[in-house]
Amino acid sequence: MSESAATTFLRRVLWADAASCLACAAAQLAAPDLLAGLLGLPRALLLGTGLFLALYALAVGWTAGRPRLPLPLVVAFAAGNVGWALASAALLASGAVRPTALGLAWVAAQAATVLVLAALQGQGWRALRAPVPA
Numbered sequence: 420m421s422e423s424a425a426t427t428f429l430r431r432v433l434w435a436d437a438a439s440c441l442a443c444a445a446a447q448l449a450a451p452d453l454l455a456g457l458l459g460l461p462r463a464l465l466l467g468t469g470l471f472l473a474l475y476a477l478a479v480g481w482t483a484g485r486p487r488l489p490l491p492l493v494v495a496f497a498a499g500n501v502g503w504a505l506a507s508a509a510l511l512a513s514g515a516v517r518p519t520a521l522g523l524a525w526v527a528a529q530a531a532t533v534l535v536l537a538a539l540q541g542q543g544w545r546a547l548r549a550p551v552p553a
Contacts, residue, residue: 420546426488429543433483436496436536437476443529444472458522475499493544500537504530 420428447454447469455462482492507530510516511523518526 420549422547425543425546429488429493429540429547430483432536432539432543433479433488433493433496436500436533436540437480437483439532439536440472440476440479444469444476448473457519458525459517459519460522460525461516464516488547490544490547493540497537497540497544500533500540503533504537 447465451462451465451469454460454465458465478492479496482489482496507526511518511526516522
């Protein structure tokens with residue numbers, strides 16, 4: 420993959436990450452009471468993670484829009500996405516929350532999404548780090 424293609428690929432993955440986070444944040448911040456009832460998750464958890472996701476989306480979007488992608492941030496975002504998935508699994512396994520079936524699906528869908536994004540971010544990062552053939 421050429422450097423230009425790798426950069427475009429990684430930029431698109433970062434924009435997808437930012438958009439998915441912003442969509443979840445918007446829902447959780449706009450309707451925490453409704454979602455708490457539907458998902459069986461605490462309102463405070465939805466608000467806290469919604470605020471985090473909004474800030475994270477801004478950081479990822481800012482990074483995606485840079486003229487030159489700061490690769491250490493890409494690594495941090497990929498690691499953060501893996502961390503989010505692990506924390507989601509730990510939350511569900513802990514018994515600290517009792518989500519509804521829809522709530523389980525909400526948490527699982529977020530975890531699966533960020534794992535895919537982390538893998539794609541890693542792929543893009545590796546493509547940019549690979550030596551360019553002469």
